[in-house]
Amino acid sequence: MSFKDQLPSYDLTGKCAVVTGAAGGIGFTVAGTLAAAGAKVVIADLNEEASRKAADELKAQGLDAIGLACDVSSKESVEKMADLAEEAYGYVDILINNAGVTIDEKPILDVTEKEWDFVHGIDLKGFYFTSQVFAQRMKDSGKGGSMVNLTSAAGIMTPMYVSVYGAAKTGVKHLTGIMAKEWARWGIRVNAVAPGYVKTHMIDKMLENEKNAKVVMKSIPMRRYAETQDVANVALFLSSEASEYLTGVVIPVDGGMMA
């Protein structure tokens, strides 16, 4: 076998990928990138119209995608979405746990139970049960699959004023390892991406404050925010056979911030 023959493939032809929270932001770029690599992609976001619109944008580029409504904080909603995804495309090989929310930065003493429940219901509970729903199907089919979870630098470092989001994302990182170990026997790989600052709707408000934005930029050795494509490239690697011996890892995509 020559080294050329052994080069890994990023080709996802014949695979189906579900990307949660993919109507915009990082999720949309991940969905487009996986579709460009050949996957049939399910955009699963809160709002059905927004999901369909995003899928239409991919279809206009000749890619294969559908948009479905899904609220990851409800296991029932995830089961329904999974059924529709299978109806449309057959087996789901890849799950990208991308849906996520945060609240404005604030000291722990000002956080309410409602805010805690809102963020944790989506970022931690939602991620947990979405993974459970698809892992069960991957186990039952005997075909295995690959999951990629969106954690965050805020779940690895301990920045002040993002306690609620940081705690949820630490949970995602922690569970990535446990899921990887529990599910390896069924051929399910579970890995995570930990972005630093990605210029999306999620951090726009925080960077409106010029002083904040300056401090943030100084903390990034590469002196630029991540593009959504930077995250999507790693998600593609973790979804494809190029990473077939990786499970339970967390890859930072942060321009050197956590180095």
Ligand SMILES: NC(=O)c1ccc[n+]([C@@H]2O[C@H](COP(=O)([O-])OP(=O)(O)OC[C@H]3O[C@@H](n4cnc5c(N)ncnc54)[C@H](O)[C@@H]3O)[C@@H](O)[C@H]2O)c1
């Ligand atoms: N932007 C960043 O700097 C950054 C950094 C690290 C990690 N992340 C993580 O990346 C992921 C994507 O973030 P983004 O910046 O693209 O955010 P975004 O706000 O642009 O997009 C989030 C998407 O999730 C969807 N969503 C929200 N609640 C949902 C629910 N209950 N069910 C299904 N979908 C839901 C939204 O409709 C939206 O389309 C999140 O998990 C986020 O925590 C983002």
